[in-house]
Amino acid sequence: MAATPSITLNTGTKIPAIGLGAAPSVFTPEGVVQSEKWFLTAFKAGYRHFDTASFYRTEPQVGAALRASGIPREEVFVTTKLPPHHTKHVARSFDESLRNFGFNYVDLYLMHLPMTLEYPTGYNAPADLQEMFTAFKVVETPTFNQTWAELESLHSSGRARAIGVSNFSIKTLEQLFKSAKIVPAVNQVEMHPYLAQTELLEYCRKKGILVTAYSPTGKEPVRSDPTIVALAEKYKVTPTQIILAWHLARGVVAIPQSSNEGRQKENITLPTLSAEDVASVTALDRNERIVSKLGPDGKLFGWTAEQYGW
Numbered sequence: 205m206a207a208t209p210s211i212t213l214n215t216g217t218k219i220p221a222i223g224l225g226a227a228p229s230v231f232t233p234e235g236v237v238q239s240e241k242w243f244l245t246a247f248k249a250g251y252r253h254f255d256t257a258s259f260y261r262t263e264p265q266v267g268a269a270l271r272a273s274g275i276p277r278e279e280v281f282v283t284t285k286l287p288p289h290h291t292k293h294v295a296r297s298f299d300e301s302l303r304n305f306g307f308n309y310v311d312l313y314l315m316h317l318p319m320t321l322e323y324p325t326g327y328n329a330p331a332d333l334q335e336m337f338t339a340f341k342v343v344e345t346p347t348f349n350q351t352w353a354e355l356e357s358l359h360s361s362g363r364a365r366a367i368g369v370s371n372f373s374i375k376t377l378e379q380l381f382k383s384a385k386i387v388p389a390v391n392q393v394e395m396h397p398y399l400a401q402t403e404l405l406e407y408c409r410k411k412g413i414l415v416t417a418y419s420p421t422g423k424e425p426v427r428s429d430p431t432i433v434a435l436a437e438k439y440k441v442t443p444t445q446i447i448l449a450w451h452l453a454r455g456v457v458a459i460p461q462s463s464n465e466g467r468q469k470e471n472i473t474l475p476t477l478s479a480e481d482v483a484s485v486t487a488l489d490r491n492e493r494i495v496s497k498l499g500p501d502g503k504l505f506g507w508t509a510e511q512y513g514w
């Protein structure tokens with residue numbers, strides 16, 4: 205088992221290739237509060253990269269767990285994200301994130317989604333976390349090109365040490381490049397063996413954008429795939445370890461979420477797969493979104509597959 209490596213971003217900074225997905229495991233106020241406990245076990249298990257977002261409401265818990273761990277701030281890589289209803293208020297939203305953490309910088313700030321949303325509640329998303337996913341309308345501006353310019357300003361202030369995007373495709377990245385002065389350091393997208401996104405990965409590699417895989421395990425459907433299970437037996441590890449090792453072999457950062465101490469340790473103790481086994485996992489690709497799926501109206505956060513460029 206190899207120690208999980210770090211990868212160098214286009215800013216020259218290193219990012220640990222496995223981070224802890226720090227969305228709450230249950231999207232309720234109690235789930236948010238509870239998360240501090242398992243963030244602390246992750247710090248103790250050796251995680252030095254945490255992925256959160258304003259939308260997840262766990263920025264305070266990441267900051268509190270870090271302080272409780274006694275680990276110096278500069279030893280940890282922290283990512284957070286601008287929510288799509290704050291695109292008119294980027295500086296305010298970013299300051300609020302820093303206050304939530306109790307930090308004076310973040311290592312990576314991502315535009316969470318490419319569109320702008322408006323809630324009836326205005327700047328504050330609805331208190332009910334489920335409503336956050338439904339009670340909005342999509343508006344035309346700011347466009348993601350305009351929002352990216354705001355992120356570029358934050359980067360020049362030094363408080364967002366790297367900036368990037370999330371849920372971008374080749375189509376939306378091409379559109380971003382029409383005005384971008386800074387190449388995103390990262391594009392965070394859903395990626396797992398059933399959604400290998402090889403073309404997007406190649407495109408990002410050529411542009412110097414590091415891909416981070418969210419929902420990287422592909423959850424139960426991928427974990428129980430017979431090819432994954434057979435490889436787990438071959439390497440004497442668990443199916444999840446095979447899937448995460450596949451990401452590492454492809455030069456992709458993965459941010460698995462686990463609230464369980466044993467599984468947290470498992471997810472940062474990974475085998476090295478042979479090139480042949482990497483290829484057999486990639487061959488499972490079926491272009492299937494397991495988490496960021498379109499709803500019955502053919503939309504996700506108000507955008508169609510065509511708008512996303514899927």
Ligand SMILES: NC(=O)c1ccc[n+]([C@@H]2O[C@H](COP(=O)([O-])OP(=O)(O)OC[C@H]3O[C@@H](n4cnc5c(N)ncnc54)[C@H](OP(=O)(O)O)[C@@H]3O)[C@@H](O)[C@H]2O)c1
Nearest residue numbers: 225226227255370418419420421422444460461462463467
């Ligand atoms: N940018 C975006 O739009 C976006 C969207 C979605 C997610 N994300 C990010 O990606 C992170 C992870 O995504 P995700 O939670 O959807 O998917 P995931 O990490 O692939 O799956 C998490 C689930 O897998 C279980 N699990 C983790 N390790 C396991 C293991 N070794 N064996 C068995 N089960 C295991 C966890 O349960 P236990 O807790 O019980 O271990 C949890 O139910 C999020 O926390 C968030 O940071 C970003």
